[in-house]
Amino acid sequence: MVSRSEKHTDVVIVGFGWVGAIMARELTQAGLNVVALERGPRRDTWPQGAYPSSIDELTHNTRHALFLQPSQSTVTVRHRESDVAAPYRQLAAFLPGTGVGGAGLHWSGCHWRISPAELRLRSHYEERYGKDFIPQDMTIQDWGVSYEELEPHFAFAESVFGTSGQAYKVNGKIVGDGNPFDADRSTPFPLPAMKNTYSAELYSKAAAECGYHPFRIPSANASQAYTNPYGCQMGACTFCGFCSGYACYNYSKASPNVNIFPALERESRFELRAECDVLKVETDSSGKKATGVIYRTSKGEEVRQTADIVILASFAYNNPYLLLLSRIGQPYDPKTGEGTVGRNFVYQNESGVTLFFGQDKFTNPFIGAGGNGVAIDDFNADNFDHGPLGFVGGAPIWVNQAGSKPISSATVPKGTPQWGAHWKKAVKDNFQHTISIHAHGTNMAFRDCYLSLDPTYSDTAGRPLLRITFNWHDNDVKMIRYVTDRMADIGRAMKPESMSIETKEFGEEFDLRHYQTTHIAGGAIMGTSPKDSVVNRYLQHWEVPNLFVIGSSAFPQGIGYNPTGTVAALAYWSAKAIRERYLKSPGPMVQA
Amino acid sequence: MKRRLLPVLAGAICVLQSSGAYADNADLIKRGAYVAVLGDCEACHTAHDGKYLAGGLALQSPLGAIYSTNITPDRNTGIGTWSYDDFVRLMRRGIRKDGSSVYPAMPYPSYSKMTDEDLQALYAYLTQGVAPVSLKNRAPDIPWLLSARWPLAIWRLLFAPSPAPPLPSASYDETPDALVERGRYLVEGPGHCGSCHTPRNLVLAEKAQTATDGPKYLSGGFIVDNWVAPSLRSDDVGGLVGWTSEDIVAFLKTGRNRYGATFGAMNGVIAHSTSLTNDHDLAAIAAFLKTLGPPPGVSVETFRYDDAVSRQLFAGKMPSEGAKIYVDRCAACHRTDGRGYPGVFPPLAGNPVLQGPDATSAAHIILSGGRLPGVSAAPSSLVMGSYREVLDDQQIADLVTFLGQSWGNHGAAMTAPQVAKIRQATTDERRPAGD
Known part of the structure; x- marks a missing residue:
C-alpha cells in the first residue's frame, strides 16, 4: 500500500551506479530537478574504502561486503525451458552490485570502447560471411547506433573516468603503440598508460613473438593524479591489488562516488535517496506514459514519486525485471519468438591458462590493478577471418594482473591434492611463480536464453523473482576453444615449467558455483525496430517515450570487452538526445 | 574603482526606477551575506548538524566549554530585538544588549575594525536575510565564580580598549597598494585571522592586533582544539615564505594547493568563508600576507629538499622505526620521496606543519585523520x-619524529607521552577530523 507521495520532480532515476550518476549530472546541468533512488545504502571512499580495513579479503571477497545479498533479493536460474528454476542462494558466478555507486564502486577498472563491427554485428557478419553463416537460433542483431555517433561520448566518459591508456590512432593519425585494431579516436587518453607488471611484460614479448599485436589495456585506475572536467580528483594508483570487490582507498579507481558524486552533491537540483527499493514503474491509463515509480523505504513504507521522465539505471538484469514487474511492453516468448522484454539475455564466455614457473622466477602476483595489463585483440570482434572457423564472436586475450589476494589466489598445478600438507606445500611453492592469461570472450544471443518472472519463488515484497534461463551453445564453446588454443601458444612461448588450461567442453552446462564475471547484459535491448527491441537507438522505450532504460541491459548480445565503457558512452549519448531533442519536443525520438 | 562601481550604479538606477527602496534593501542584504562570509560567522555560530547561525557550537576554553550564541533574528532566543546600535556595540566593544561582556572567543577586537558600511550590511542580513530559529543560548560549562562575567569587562578594558577607528576598506581599486590595503582590512578586520594565527598572552589576548603592532602578528603557534595554527608570515618555521600569492589564493579557494591541504580548525574557514570569497578579495588577502616579514630571529630561507632519506627508502633501507611505519602506512599516498601528489595527497617534504618546535598537528592528524572540505572549485x-x-603512542611518536627529520624538514621530535596526551584530548573528536 502506498502510504505517501513525494513532491513531483522532473526526472526520477532508478539506481545510482555509473548510469544513474551520469544521467543525474547531465540532466541537472540541463536545468531539471532530479531525484535518484538507490536500493542500497550510502557508500563512499570513507568509510567503505578506509585504509586499512578496506583491504580485508575475508570481509569483501569472501563475505561479499559490497554486493547485493541474496537474502535481500535474488534471481532464479535454470538451463532450459523444461527445468524448474532454483534460486541463486549463494553469490558465486556473478556479484550484483547495490548501494551508492553500484557495481561502479567495486568494479576492476578495465575501461574499453567497442569494436565498430560489434555495433552492427548481424549486418556485418551477413555482409562478410553471407546470410547463412549465422545459426538459425542465434538472435544477434544491430544496435541501431554507430561507433562514429558514440565516439564523442566514449571520449568524454574517458575524461570523466581519468582513463589511462595509449592511443593508437587519433583523428586518423597513428600516435603510438596502442591497439592497432582500435577504431579512430578524437582524443588521446587523458592519462598515460599504466606501467606494466613483470607478468604483462613477459606476455607482451611472447605475444609479439607469436606475431600478434600486444597493447596496454585502457584502465580507469589512474596512472597519475588527475582532476576531471567536473573538478573531481583522483590519486595515482599504487598497484595495491584491491580493486574488484573493494572500494579503492586511494581515490585511484574511477567510480561514480569519486568521479561524479562530489560535483553532483553540490547541485541543489539533485536529491539522492538511498535505501529506496523501486517496486514498479507506474503508467497512466493509456499505458503510453510513465507517471513515476513506487518505492519501498528501509522502514517498509511504500512511497510514490511522480516524475515527467523515468530513467531505469539499475543493475543489468534489474532493468528488464522492473519492466516485467510493471507490465510495460510484451514479455518475450521463446516459443513464438514474439515479445521483447527479457529477450537476448547474455553473459561473458571466458577461459584461462595458468603458467607455473620455477623457483628462480618471481612474478610478484600480489602487485596489481584491476584495469592494468597487456592484451591482444587479434582474436576479438571480427579482427580475424571467421569464415573457415564457423563461429561468431571472439575474445581479447590478456594478462590482467589484478593483484593476488591471500585467500583466493592459492593457485596450484593440476593434479595437486585439494587439501592437506601437499596442497599447502604446492601453494607455498607456486604463489610467487605463476602467471595467468585470460580470454574474455563474447556470448552470443540465442532464442532460448532469456529473462522472465519466476512462477514459483517470490521476494519479501511478494514480487515474483526474476528467472534466468541460460545455457552455453556450441557456437560459443567453439569460439572459446579456438581462442584458448591461441592463448596456450602464447603461454608456451613464455616458457613455463608447466601450464594448466581451463576451457569449455561441448555440452558443458552453465555452472553457477564458480565466479566467472558480473558482465551480464541484454533483456531490455536497443535496436532499430520495436518488434525485436525494447528501446530505440536513444535508449528510449518504444511504447513509453518518457521512459529510458539504460545500461548493459541494452546490449543486443555480448561483446568481447568489459561492458562499463560502452554503458557510460550510451548513457552520455542518451542524455545528449534528451537534452537536445526530447526536452524540446517530448515524444518518440524515432518513429516506429 | 570606477570599473566596479559603474555597473553597480547602473544597477541601482534600474532598481530605483522599478521598485525603489525594497530592491535597495535587497542589495544591502546581499552585501551583508557576503560580509557574513568574510567574517565567517557560520564557523562558530552554526553547530554540527545544527540550524544556520542558531549557535550552540561548543568552543573549548581553558576554563571549560563555552557555547556560541543564536544570531538568527528570532525575537526570543536570537537577536531579533537588537537595534543597529546594540549590534554595533557588540561588534566594536564586545558588550551585549543586556550590558554583559562576551568572552573573547568572539573576535570583536578584530570586528571593531570593520567599516560602518559593512556592519550596516551585515546587520541587514542577520536581521532580514536569515531565517529565525528558536533555540535558547546555552550557558557555558564553566564552574561558578570562574563563570562570572565581570572579569571579562576588565579584560575588555585592558586588551580591547579602542573600538575605533575602523580601517579604510572596501577599495576595489586594483593598484598594488590598494590591493594590500584591502587585504589588510579583510585579514585584520572581518577575517579575524589573528584569532588563531597570532599567539596569545597569559590572559588569552592576542599579542598583536594588527601588522603594525609588530612581528608577533600572525606568527603562529597558538593551539586551537589541539591543532597548532601555523605562522602566516614569511618565515620557514611553518610560515608562508615559499608560497606565492597564487599558492595562497589556491589554498583559500580550494583548501588545497601544491604544498598542502587544509585540516582541523581551518576546514570550516575554507568551507564557509574563503572558498566563497571572491577572487579579488582572495588576491588582496594574499598580497597583504606577502608583506609580512619573518618574526625576529627566525630564518627566511625557503625549504630545501634533501633526497638522502628517499634514496634510503627506495633502496629498502629503513633508517628508523618511524621510517618502517611510514613505508608501511603512509607512503602509498605521500610517497617514499615525501613529495605526495600535489593538490591531491599533500607533500610532507617541506610541509609547514612539519617544521618548527611543535608537532602537535602532525600527531593529531595521524590520530584523527582528516577530511578536506568539498568546495565548488574543488x-x-x-x-x-x-x-x-x-x-600506538610510541609508533606515532616514532613516525612524527621521522617526518620532522626527513627530506630536509626541520621539525620537532615527539615522545610517546606527548602523543598520549594528544590522544586523550582528542578521544571524543569526530573522525575523520573535519567530517
Whole structure:
C-alpha cells in the first residue's frame, strides 16, 4: 500500500551506479530537478574504502561486503525451458552490485570502447560471411547506433573516468603503440598508460613473438593524479591489488562516488535517496506514459514519486525485471519468438591458462590493478577471418594482473591434492611463480536464453523473482576453444615449467558455483525496430517515450570487452538526445 | 574603482526606477551575506548538524566549554530585538544588549575594525536575510565564580580598549597598494585571522592586533582544539615564505594547493568563508600576507629538499622505526620521496606543519585523520583515515619524529607521552577530523 507521495520532480532515476550518476549530472546541468533512488545504502571512499580495513579479503571477497545479498533479493536460474528454476542462494558466478555507486564502486577498472563491427554485428557478419553463416537460433542483431555517433561520448566518459591508456590512432593519425585494431579516436587518453607488471611484460614479448599485436589495456585506475572536467580528483594508483570487490582507498579507481558524486552533491537540483527499493514503474491509463515509480523505504513504507521522465539505471538484469514487474511492453516468448522484454539475455564466455614457473622466477602476483595489463585483440570482434572457423564472436586475450589476494589466489598445478600438507606445500611453492592469461570472450544471443518472472519463488515484497534461463551453445564453446588454443601458444612461448588450461567442453552446462564475471547484459535491448527491441537507438522505450532504460541491459548480445565503457558512452549519448531533442519536443525520438 | 562601481550604479538606477527602496534593501542584504562570509560567522555560530547561525557550537576554553550564541533574528532566543546600535556595540566593544561582556572567543577586537558600511550590511542580513530559529543560548560549562562575567569587562578594558577607528576598506581599486590595503582590512578586520594565527598572552589576548603592532602578528603557534595554527608570515618555521600569492589564493579557494591541504580548525574557514570569497578579495588577502616579514630571529630561507632519506627508502633501507611505519602506512599516498601528489595527497617534504618546535598537528592528524572540505572549485572531499586504532603512542611518536627529520624538514621530535596526551584530548573528536 502506498502510504505517501513525494513532491513531483522532473526526472526520477532508478539506481545510482555509473548510469544513474551520469544521467543525474547531465540532466541537472540541463536545468531539471532530479531525484535518484538507490536500493542500497550510502557508500563512499570513507568509510567503505578506509585504509586499512578496506583491504580485508575475508570481509569483501569472501563475505561479499559490497554486493547485493541474496537474502535481500535474488534471481532464479535454470538451463532450459523444461527445468524448474532454483534460486541463486549463494553469490558465486556473478556479484550484483547495490548501494551508492553500484557495481561502479567495486568494479576492476578495465575501461574499453567497442569494436565498430560489434555495433552492427548481424549486418556485418551477413555482409562478410553471407546470410547463412549465422545459426538459425542465434538472435544477434544491430544496435541501431554507430561507433562514429558514440565516439564523442566514449571520449568524454574517458575524461570523466581519468582513463589511462595509449592511443593508437587519433583523428586518423597513428600516435603510438596502442591497439592497432582500435577504431579512430578524437582524443588521446587523458592519462598515460599504466606501467606494466613483470607478468604483462613477459606476455607482451611472447605475444609479439607469436606475431600478434600486444597493447596496454585502457584502465580507469589512474596512472597519475588527475582532476576531471567536473573538478573531481583522483590519486595515482599504487598497484595495491584491491580493486574488484573493494572500494579503492586511494581515490585511484574511477567510480561514480569519486568521479561524479562530489560535483553532483553540490547541485541543489539533485536529491539522492538511498535505501529506496523501486517496486514498479507506474503508467497512466493509456499505458503510453510513465507517471513515476513506487518505492519501498528501509522502514517498509511504500512511497510514490511522480516524475515527467523515468530513467531505469539499475543493475543489468534489474532493468528488464522492473519492466516485467510493471507490465510495460510484451514479455518475450521463446516459443513464438514474439515479445521483447527479457529477450537476448547474455553473459561473458571466458577461459584461462595458468603458467607455473620455477623457483628462480618471481612474478610478484600480489602487485596489481584491476584495469592494468597487456592484451591482444587479434582474436576479438571480427579482427580475424571467421569464415573457415564457423563461429561468431571472439575474445581479447590478456594478462590482467589484478593483484593476488591471500585467500583466493592459492593457485596450484593440476593434479595437486585439494587439501592437506601437499596442497599447502604446492601453494607455498607456486604463489610467487605463476602467471595467468585470460580470454574474455563474447556470448552470443540465442532464442532460448532469456529473462522472465519466476512462477514459483517470490521476494519479501511478494514480487515474483526474476528467472534466468541460460545455457552455453556450441557456437560459443567453439569460439572459446579456438581462442584458448591461441592463448596456450602464447603461454608456451613464455616458457613455463608447466601450464594448466581451463576451457569449455561441448555440452558443458552453465555452472553457477564458480565466479566467472558480473558482465551480464541484454533483456531490455536497443535496436532499430520495436518488434525485436525494447528501446530505440536513444535508449528510449518504444511504447513509453518518457521512459529510458539504460545500461548493459541494452546490449543486443555480448561483446568481447568489459561492458562499463560502452554503458557510460550510451548513457552520455542518451542524455545528449534528451537534452537536445526530447526536452524540446517530448515524444518518440524515432518513429516506429 | 570606477570599473566596479559603474555597473553597480547602473544597477541601482534600474532598481530605483522599478521598485525603489525594497530592491535597495535587497542589495544591502546581499552585501551583508557576503560580509557574513568574510567574517565567517557560520564557523562558530552554526553547530554540527545544527540550524544556520542558531549557535550552540561548543568552543573549548581553558576554563571549560563555552557555547556560541543564536544570531538568527528570532525575537526570543536570537537577536531579533537588537537595534543597529546594540549590534554595533557588540561588534566594536564586545558588550551585549543586556550590558554583559562576551568572552573573547568572539573576535570583536578584530570586528571593531570593520567599516560602518559593512556592519550596516551585515546587520541587514542577520536581521532580514536569515531565517529565525528558536533555540535558547546555552550557558557555558564553566564552574561558578570562574563563570562570572565581570572579569571579562576588565579584560575588555585592558586588551580591547579602542573600538575605533575602523580601517579604510572596501577599495576595489586594483593598484598594488590598494590591493594590500584591502587585504589588510579583510585579514585584520572581518577575517579575524589573528584569532588563531597570532599567539596569545597569559590572559588569552592576542599579542598583536594588527601588522603594525609588530612581528608577533600572525606568527603562529597558538593551539586551537589541539591543532597548532601555523605562522602566516614569511618565515620557514611553518610560515608562508615559499608560497606565492597564487599558492595562497589556491589554498583559500580550494583548501588545497601544491604544498598542502587544509585540516582541523581551518576546514570550516575554507568551507564557509574563503572558498566563497571572491577572487579579488582572495588576491588582496594574499598580497597583504606577502608583506609580512619573518618574526625576529627566525630564518627566511625557503625549504630545501634533501633526497638522502628517499634514496634510503627506495633502496629498502629503513633508517628508523618511524621510517618502517611510514613505508608501511603512509607512503602509498605521500610517497617514499615525501613529495605526495600535489593538490591531491599533500607533500610532507617541506610541509609547514612539519617544521618548527611543535608537532602537535602532525600527531593529531595521524590520530584523527582528516577530511578536506568539498568546495565548488574543488568538490572532492578527500579523506585521510584515522590511525588511532592502528598505531600506538610510541609508533606515532616514532613516525612524527621521522617526518620532522626527513627530506630536509626541520621539525620537532615527539615522545610517546606527548602523543598520549594528544590522544586523550582528542578521544571524543569526530573522525575523520573535519567530517
